[in-house]
Amino acid sequence: MKLSIDETFYNIVQKDPELRKILVEFGFKPMKHDLQFSTVGKVVTIRKGLNHLDKDLDSINGWLEESGSTHIFVDETKQETDEVTTESKTLGALIKRLHEGENPSDVKKDFQEHFGSVHASEIVAMEQELVKDGMPIGEIQRLCDIHADVFNGSIEAIHASMNDIDIPGHPVHVLKAENKALTDLLETLDKTLRAYVNGADDSIKFGILMQVNELFDIEKHYKRKEECFFPLLEKHGFTAPPQVMWGVDDEIRSDLAAFHKSVSEQSASEVYERFIALRKRIEDMIFKEEMILLPMIIDVVTEDDWLKVAHDSKEIGYCLVSPTQEWIPVRKSFYDRVKDDLSVRDNSLHFKVGTLRFEELEAVLNLLPIDITFVDKNDTFKYFNQTKDRLFFRSQAQIGRQVQHCHPPKSLDIVEGILRDFKSGEKDEESFWIEIKGKLIYISYYAVRDQFGAYMGTLEVSQDIKPYQAISGQKRLRD
Numbered sequence: 001m002k003l004s005i006d007e008t009f010y011n012i013v014q015k016d017p018e019l020r021k022i023l024v025e026f027g028f029k030p031m032k033h034d035l036q037f038s039t040v041g042k043v044v045t046i047r048k049g050l051n052h053l054d055k056d057l058d059s060i061n062g063w064l065e066e067s068g069s070t071h072i073f074v075d076e077t078k079q080e081t082d083e084v085t086t087e088s089k090t091l092g093a094l095i096k097r098l099h100e101g102e103n104p105s106d107v108k109k110d111f112q113e114h115f116g117s118v119h120a121s122e123i124v125a126m127e128q129e130l131v132k133d134g135m136p137i138g139e140i141q142r143l144c145d146i147h148a149d150v151f152n153g154s155i156e157a158i159h160a161s162m163n164d165i166d167i168p169g170h171p172v173h174v175l176k177a178e179n180k181a182l183t184d185l186l187e188t189l190d191k192t193l194r195a196y197v198n199g200a201d202d203s204i205k206f207g208i209l210m211q212v213n214e215l216f217d218i219e220k221h222y223k224r225k226e227e228c229f230f231p232l233l234e235k236h237g238f239t240a241p242p243q244v245m246w247g248v249d250d251e252i253r254s255d256l257a258a259f260h261k262s263v264s265e266q267s268a269s270e271v272y273e274r275f276i277a278l279r280k281r282i283e284d285m286i287f288k289e290e291m292i293l294l295p296m297i298i299d300v301v302t303e304d305d306w307l308k309v310a311h312d313s314k315e316i317g318y319c320l321v322s323p324t325q326e327w328i329p330v331r332k333s334f335y336d337r338v339k340d341d342l343s344v345r346d347n348s349l350h351f352k353v354g355t356l357r358f359e360e361l362e363a364v365l366n367l368l369p370i371d372i373t374f375v376d377k378n379d380t381f382k383y384f385n386q387t388k389d390r391l392f393f394r395s396q397a398q399i400g401r402q403v404q405h406c407h408p409p410k411s412l413d414i415v416e417g418i419l420r421d422f423k424s425g426e427k428d429e430e431s432f433w434i435e436i437k438g439k440l441i442y443i444s445y446y447a448v449r450d451q452f453g454a455y456m457g458t459l460e461v462s463q464d465i466k467p468y469q470a471i472s473g474q475k476r477l478r479d
Contacts, residue, residue, distance in 0.1 A: 002072055003073050003074070004046075004074060005074070005075055006046070007045060008041060008043060009028060009040075009042075009045070009049065010037065010038070010042040011042075012046065013037070016071065019071065020037070022063070022067045025067075027055065028053075030204075030206045030207055033200075033201070033203050035195050036203065036204055036206075039191055039192045039195050039204070040204070042188070044210060046073060048214075056391065056392060057073060057074075058437065059436060060073055164327075169310065169324070169325045169326050169328075171228070171229075171310050171313060172294060172306075173323075173327075175224075178318065179221075179289065182215075182319065183283065183286065188211065189212070190275070190279065192207055193208065193272045196272070209264075212256075212263065214320065216402065218256070219402065220401065221319035222253070224313050224316045224317075225289070227312070228308075230242035233293070233297055236297065236300045241296070245285070245288065249285070252282060255281060258274065259274045303329045306327075306329075310326075310327055316400050317399045317401065366385050366388075369387065370461050370462065371385070371392055371394075371462040371463070372384065372461055373394065373460040374459050379403050379404065379419060380402060381400065381402070382399065383399075391439070391464060422455060427447070428447045429445060429446045430445045431443065431445070439466050440466040440469070441462055441465075442462070442463055442465045443460065443461070445458055445460055446459045
């Protein structure tokens with residue numbers, strides 16, 4: 001039976017109670033306690049649990065097989081990506097027929113038969129396929145007008161009847177979705193803490209800390225508001241509200257840090273008291289954002305301003321939930337957006353030695369047989385490559401998080417120690433190796449420095465060296 005890794009531990013066990021013992025032995029040890037199971041278990045998904053355990057999908061499925069279970073966990077988001085890729089190949093074939101001079105009416109007929117409508121993600125994937133197959137980017141840009149005529153009225157980029165701010169991906173929609181996710185998390189955390197106050201043993205602290213680590217995602221929410229939304233207010237003459245809100249945001253940050261520390265140092269009742277105060281401040285800010293901030297700017301901010309906010313938001317990252325699609329304004333031709341995207345792909349990056357187009361560089365990084373992760377000088381998780389067989393799970397939602405909040409509490413001291421040594425200049429690299437399911441994983445950390453030696457961040461490189469240990473003698477090229 002296939003099980004989604006995005007289901008909660010509790011829901012998974014409801015489908016097969018025997019899975020509880022198997023998963024506890026795998027590493028979900030807090031779930032052996034009934035209180036943890038009935039509270040934290042209803043929140044923590046298998047995906048989040050794997051992330052905290054630094055384990056991947058293959059490792060948990062291997063454990064299920066060894067335990068005699070007939071179940072298998074699947075990543076449905078990856079399956080959806082594969083489906084989009086398959087459809088994009090069909091769409092790309094239709095575009096090629098236009099390119100080769102076939103009658104647009106015939107192509108349009110086949111298009112309607114296969115698709116009926118096209119989503120933005122399919123168009124972007126289609127570009128990738130055409131470029132991969134060797135069609136020059138300039139040629140794709142030239143054909144865009146023909147494409148638009150054939151597919152006119154079929155591009156499902158936006159439902160025109162909807163208000164822009166209600167469309168998934170619009171910065172306003174994203175902000176509200178994050179507020180909903182924050183509200184839900186606060187409610188769950190409240191239930192867990194009340195169980196702790198009512199006599200649960202200290203093992204429940206693990207679940208509390210996991211949820212608090214999730215709550216630290218609020219930093220991305222506030223940072224995006226302060227760096228993207230506040231300038232819009234100031235641009236239209238509203239200077240006081242941003243200053244007041246920013247001050248309160250900083251106080252909430254401070255309260256959250258104190259609350260996190262109190263979980264390990266104070267009694268259950270004291271921890272809960274701190275949480276109640278923190279929850280009220282966060283929920284008050286949610287009210288201010290939606291009832292004061294947004295109404296002030298929705299009617300005066302232009303679509304171009306929102307486009308810039310949407311673009312900058314990707315750099316900062318998202319809080320708890322990520323947009324399900326890219327927002328594309330109703331008034332802007334979709335194929336204009338396609339052309340913009342193609343133009344970016346065609347831009348060259350100039351290094352001290354050589355140049356690469358953005359798309360070439362990304363393809364090279366993703367082709368390397370190693371996991372690469374980069375954390376900047378402020379300990380912000382900025383990048384990971386998408387190599388074919390990743391050893392450790394990474395998610396898009398982690399981008400923009402503090403790296404300390406991407407690791408389980410048990411490994412936090414090690415992470416902090418490595419970063420501290422790199423920043424002080426005491427060390428430039430650190431390596432270790434571990435055995436995981438028949439693989440010998442060699443993990444290296446490198447301090448990234450500029451030409452003057454100033455610390456820029458940390459690069460993590462992981463690879464399975466087991467195959468190399470079996471090498472002997474020599475093998476010449478093309479033997």
